[in-house]
Amino acid sequence: MDQIFHEIIIKTNGQGLYDFTQKTISWINKQKISNGILNINILHTSASLVIQENADPDVLYDLKNFFDKLAPMDNQLYKHTTEGKDDMPAHIKSALTNNQLTLSFKNKKLMLGDWQGLYLFEHRLEEHARTLTHHLIGD
Amino acid sequence: MDQIFHEIIIKTNGQGLYDFTQKTISWINKQKISNGILNINILHTSASLVIQENADPDVLYDLKNFFDKLAPMDNQLYKHTTEGKDDMPAHIKSALTNNQLTLSFKNKKLMLGDWQGLYLFEHRLEEHARTLTHHLIGD
Amino acid sequence: MDQIFHEIIIKTNGQGLYDFTQKTISWINKQKISNGILNINILHTSASLVIQENADPDVLYDLKNFFDKLAPMDNQLYKHTTEGKDDMPAHIKSALTNNQLTLSFKNKKLMLGDWQGLYLFEHRLEEHARTLTHHLIGD
Numbered sequence: 001m002d003q004i005f006h007e008i009i010i011k012t013n014g015q016g017l018y019d020f021t022q023k024t025i026s027w028i029n030k031q032k033i034s035n036g037i038l039n040i041n042i043l044h045t046s047a048s049l050v051i052q053e054n055a056d057p058d059v060l061y062d063l064k065n066f067f068d069k070l071a072p073m074d075n076q077l078y079k080h081t082t083e084g085k086d087d088m089p090a091h092i093k094s095a096l097t098n099n100q101l102t103l104s105f106k107n108k109k110l111m112l113g114d115w116q117g118l119y120l121f122e123h124r125l126e127e128h129a130r131t132l133t134h135h136l137i138g139d
Numbered sequence: 140m141d142q143i144f145h146e147i148i149i150k151t152n153g154q155g156l157y158d159f160t161q162k163t164i165s166w167i168n169k170q171k172i173s174n175g176i177l178n179i180n181i182l183h184t185s186a187s188l189v190i191q192e193n194a195d196p197d198v199l200y201d202l203k204n205f206f207d208k209l210a211p212m213d214n215q216l217y218k219h220t221t222e223g224k225d226d227m228p229a230h231i232k233s234a235l236t237n238n239q240l241t242l243s244f245k246n247k248k249l250m251l252g253d254w255q256g257l258y259l260f261e262h263r264l265e266e267h268a269r270t271l272t273h274h275l276i277g278d
Numbered sequence: 279m280d281q282i283f284h285e286i287i288i289k290t291n292g293q294g295l296y297d298f299t300q301k302t303i304s305w306i307n308k309q310k311i312s313n314g315i316l317n318i319n320i321l322h323t324s325a326s327l328v329i330q331e332n333a334d335p336d337v338l339y340d341l342k343n344f345f346d347k348l349a350p351m352d353n354q355l356y357k358h359t360t361e362g363k364d365d366m367p368a369h370i371k372s373a374l375t376n377n378q379l380t381l382s383f384k385n386k387k388l389m390l391g392d393w394q395g396l397y398l399f400e401h402r403l404e405e406h407a408r409t410l411t412h413h414l415i416g417d
Contacts, residue, residue, distance in 0.1 A: 001140045001279045005384050027262035039382050043332045043391030051238040053184045058219035063318040066231050080336035090346050102241045102380045104178050106144050110273050113182030133389050135382035153292045189379040192323045197358035205370050241380045243317050243413035245283050250411050252321030
């Protein structure tokens with residue numbers, strides 16, 4: 001069995017979903033493990049991970065919009081307001097989605113559906129550099 | 140270490156939670172791996188996976204009902220409406236639950252609580268055939 | 279490859295987030311596996327798991343408060359009421375968060391962000407003893 005650890009940095013520029021599918025696949029293609037598990041963790045609690053449709057950008061718009069209405073940026077709703085009006089909603093949206101994704105890959109191919117993409121879901125308003133760990137274990 | 144890949148197809152007939160616990164356990168019982176990880180991924184973004192109570196069917200009814208009220212089938216709420224009034228709510232419900240589950244098994248027994256079952260959560264109104272990948276890695 | 283199975287019991291005393299990060303890290307430190315995956319499952323469907331900010335306790339308060347408003351303890355909203363007004367909301371909150379977390383560890387260090395902690399999210403009002411399985415696989 002082999003294990004390989006790697007980090008991907010994704011720069012974000014405000015709220016929204018950032019597709020990192022190709023970054024991850026390009027990295028896997030360079031490794032010598034052919035079958036195994038890819039564990040992805042985001043090392044933050046104000047941005048998160050989702051697997052979502054990669055076809056119609058309107059889906060991504062509606063997702064962002066839904067979560068904004070569900071956890072509004074209104075300081076009167078929260079005690080934790082010291083880091084800005086977007087921080088507590090960001091923690092809530094993170095709790096409602098995922099901090100980590102565990103994927104399988106077979107014959108070097110990540111097992112995703114045809115319409116599935118891997119997204120970083122940024123919940124903060126300002127620019128950030130987000131760290132995603134990639135851990136391959138297999139063969 | 141051994142790895143085994145498998146697919147389970149679950150036919151759905153409208154919204155609701157479909158128990159696939161026994162299908163998964165039956166398959167594990169036929170494999171020669173005794174201890175390891177079972178990674179389950181659903182290859183769709185308009186149906187999802189949850190671990191939920193397997194005792195009272197009212198829990199499943201209330202869950203479906205809660206998510207329907209949270210993400211209503213109302214085209215006026217969304218930009219993505221080309222695939223029907225149930226599609227964008229389905230993507231939202233998928234983002235709120237899980238695309239994948241990673242389970243442990245020990246001595247060929249899946250480590251679930253007594254009241255836990257594995258459910259496919261179908262969010263679309265029409266009939267679908269949903270693909271769930273099963274990936275065993277262990278021993 | 280080695281595998282080690284373990285259970286952690288966490289006693290809860292009403293709703294809220296219970297930090298178990300140190301319990302998990304202390305256990306890992308005693309094991310002989312240095313690199314691998316730690317799969318954590320909670321064997322209940324009325325309490326759940328989240329990775330959240332470990333700095334400001336107000337974040338934990340706001341999270342609990344948000345979920346309480348999203349899934350109110352009001353028997354008129356649900357069919358499943360036989361186990362008390364807090365039970366069906368607990369199942370909903372569990373579905374909205376996580377039953378399991380899959381983490382990577384490298385050189386015996388759990389790969390978490392500086393501000394990330396592991397929390398049991400108790401959704402019931404009464405005292406409970408919650409079982410969390412820990413499954414290490416690696417090296």
